[in-house]
Amino acid sequence: MPTRYILIGLAAAIALTLSVVEYQAELRGIRQAAEQAVQVRANLINRYIILMRQNVYALDSTIEDRYLEARRTGSLARELESIRPFVDYDVWGVSGAAGEGGIESLSGTLTGTSVLARRPPELDYELTAVFSAESQFRTLLEHVPEVIWVYYTSLSEFIYIAPDPAVADFRFSDVLYTKEFWSQAEPSVNPEGRQIISDLYDDAYGQGLMISLSSPVVVDGRFLGIASLDLGLGLLRGATGFGEALGESILIDENNRIVARRADFELGETYDVDHREDAWIIDADGTRWRSAIVARDELRLLHRLPRSTLYWNGVRESLLVWAVLFAMLVLVAFSVRLREALAKVTTLMNRDDLTGLLNRRGIQEAYRPLRELALREGRDSALLLLDIDHFKHINDSHGHEVGDQVLSTIADRLQAHVREYDLVCRWGGEEILVFLANGDAEVYRAIAERLRQAVDARPMSSANVQVSVSGGLTLFASDESLVKNLQRADRLLYQAKDSGRNRIVSDLPDV
Numbered sequence: 001m002p003t004r005y006i007l008i009g010l011a012a013a014i015a016l017t018l019s020v021v022e023y024q025a026e027l028r029g030i031r032q033a034a035e036q037a038v039q040v041r042a043n044l045i046n047r048y049i050i051l052m053r054q055n056v057y058a059l060d061s062t063i064e065d066r067y068l069e070a071r072r073t074g075s076l077a078r079e080l081e082s083i084r085p086f087v088d089y090d091v092w093g094v095s096g097a098a099g100e101g102g103i104e105s106l107s108g109t110l111t112g113t114s115v116l117a118r119r120p121p122e123l124d125y126e127l128t129a130v131f132s133a134e135s136q137f138r139t140l141l142e143h144v145p146e147v148i149w150v151y152y153t154s155l156s157e158f159i160y161i162a163p164d165p166a167v168a169d170f171r172f173s174d175v176l177y178t179k180e181f182w183s184q185a186e187p188s189v190n191p192e193g194r195q196i197i198s199d200l201y202d203d204a205y206g207q208g209l210m211i212s213l214s215s216p217v218v219v220d221g222r223f224l225g226i227a228s229l230d231l232g233l234g235l236l237r238g239a240t241g242f243g244e245a246l247g248e249s250i251l252i253d254e255n256n257r258i259v260a261r262r263a264d265f266e267l268g269e270t271y272d273v274d275h276r277e278d279a280w281i282i283d284a285d286g287t288r289w290r291s292a293i294v295a296r297d298e299l300r301l302l303h304r305l306p307r308s309t310l311y312w313n314g315v316r317e318s319l320l321v322w323a324v325l326f327a328m329l330v331l332v333a334f335s336v337r338l339r340e341a342l343a344k345v346t347t348l349m350n351r352d353d354l355t356g357l358l359n360r361r362g363i364q365e366a367y368r369p370l371r372e373l374a375l376r377e378g379r380d381s382a383l384l385l386l387d388i389d390h391f392k393h394i395n396d397s398h399g400h401e402v403g404d405q406v407l408s409t410i411a412d413r414l415q416a417h418v419r420e421y422d423l424v425c426r427w428g429g430e431e432i433l434v435f436l437a438n439g440d441a442e443v444y445r446a447i448a449e450r451l452r453q454a455v456d457a458r459p460m461s462s463a464n465v466q467v468s469v470s471g472g473l474t475l476f477a478s479d480e481s482l483v484k485n486l487q488r489a490d491r492l493l494y495q496a497k498d499s500g501r502n503r504i505v506s507d508l509p510d511v
């Protein structure tokens with residue numbers, strides 16, 4: 001196989017390998033960015049939930065503390081005096097809402113059954129505790145943008161909820177005890193009294209999708225009620241898209257139901273994926289999944305990276321490197337072709353067209369290294385100048401074309417009878433110069449004679465022409481130029497011509 005194909009093939013193999021390596025690195029980069037984003041987003045959501053849990057816990061503790069204080073001191077909240085019946089709705093209560101005959105000190109609305117009308121002392125302590133936590137209700141509503149509702153629901157059939165809904169729109173009813181915030185948090189299902197994050201639900205009052213954080217209020221081991229916060233999804237939604245990463249993050253609950261994501265979703269929509277933390281999972285569609293735990297085990301952040309998104313972005317990111325590699329490949333192919341063309345041109349410049357022998361320029365370049373070598377090894381080198389005998393006559397009697405054939409045949413015969421490293425050059429019209437190295441006088445004489453005989457051996461060309469050559473053989477004086485050496489060889493050649501032709505005259509010493 002030509003070197004050209006080997007070189008280009010090698011460059012193509014290297015470019016292909018680098019392309020694959022680059023593509024793999026891009027895919028790895030995309031996956032790593034997604035891994036980092038999942039971690040950062042999960043942390044963000046986690047911190048947010050912790051903060052909100054602390055808020056509920058603070059509310060819960062305040063109500064517990066204030067209850068104990070009211071019981072100890074016997075001092076009751078002034079708001080108790082304002083509790084009155086809302087006759088149209090069959091509840092008792094008091095509201096901070098204008099138009100409800102409300103009192104300004106309240107940010108919420110209290111409603112309950114008739115039990116509020118004939119209150120035992122414990123109920124007064126509980127109501128006092130709730131009213132005393134008013135500043136917390138207010139602070140949460142005013143300073144935590146995600147908080148939609150803050151409320152305390154009592155086992156003694158009342159609810160205090162802020163901000164203050166109109167009694168016509170919302171008031172206490174037994175149905176509240178069937179709601180998730182109650183049914184999941186109350187002691188029979190939650191004996192340790194831990195905080196509960198509800199499932200996602202749609203607010204009855206039209207505030208959109210939300211989740212509740214609920215914490216049971218227990219005083220001296222007695223369960224009184226539940227303090228709750230309703231949180232809108234704005235921040236959770238924002239957190240699922242925080243930072244740069246391909247694919248999308250989806251917050252789900254322990255039943256795999258979606259809690260938040262950037263894109264729209266239906267309430268109750270699920271994502272059933274076999275989660276394994278810190279590992280990529282590939283499903284049957286080739287979609288990659290990564291997950292992180294949020295809020296202990298109650299929520300999880302799933303990251304979904306579709307196969308096409310991964311691969312196409314891998315391709316897009318690799319394109320520039322691929323283009324550079326392709327350009328380099330083209331450059332390699334081009335330079336290989338250029339080197340070949342240059343080598344061809346050099347050969348053409350150094351060779352004679354007719355005979356294929358070295359020309360003057362060619363031998364000037366080629367003989368030097370041979371001479372250097374001969375000098376280093378302490379050997380002589382020699383020049384043999386050959387001239388075709390009566391060549392003019394051949395041209396005249398057989399034509400120039402035959403003359404050319406003769407020249408070419410002589411070149412072939414000489415070339416066939418020299419050693420591999422001897423140089424044969426067409427010096428002029430019918431003059432041929434042979435540079436001999438790596439021998440001694442006897443060897444050179446023998447070669448010269450062999451060459452003369454090779455020409456003389458048999459007729460040549462279609463015209464059957466018998467041709468001979470005469471030659472001058474001289475040792476190469478390395479302190480003199482090629483031309484100077486040639487002048488000596490030329491003189492010897494003339495002597496050969498003068499003394500009858502078809503012979504070699506040399507000035508080489510006898511060995």
Ligand SMILES: Nc1nc2c(ncn2[C@@H]2O[C@H](COP(=O)(O)OP(=O)(O)OP(=O)(O)O)[C@@H](O)[C@H]2O)c(=O)[nH]1
Pocket residue numbers: 354387388389390391392393395399400401402403404407428429430497
């Ligand atoms: N056909 C052909 N003839 C060439 C070429 N180059 C030189 N010649 C001829 O070679 C002849 C050389 O003739 P001369 O120098 O007079 O000498 P000669 O006839 O060879 O006689 P001697 O050298 O004295 O033996 C001329 O007629 C040139 O035209 C060539 O490339 N092709």
